[in-house]
Amino acid sequence: MFEVAALTYGVLASFIMASAGRNRREKRRNPPLLTLLGLTLMALSATMAVLLLGYAAWNTFGPAALSI
Template identity: 45%
Template sequence: MLEIAVFLYGLCAGLVLMIATRNRREARPNPAVVTAMGWGLMSMSSVLALLLATVALAMALGAQGPLLEALAAA
């Protein structure tokens, strides 16, 4: 399941970057859908990075919990 999510994220990110590059090269503004998709991907990436950093910090400080133990075992 994670592989599918990573594939779709990469596909969306590549599409947004390709469209934005082409529009910049042709000196055209980006459509609102591309801009919204880019902001959405950036927001999702930022939130995921903060969540993973929090989990890593909790594990480094020795926090206990069923989710942390499952992550450490994986």
């Protein structure tokens, strides 16, 4: 399951970055859908980074050290 998610994420990121780079090189505006997908991918990346950081902290320090 993880492999499918990682492959999908990689293909989407590659497509979005290639399309945005081509539009920038040709001095064209990005279509609204490409901008929306780029922002969604950025939000997904940031969310996963925070969740994985929390998971690493939870496993390192334990639940008692993280309780407020």
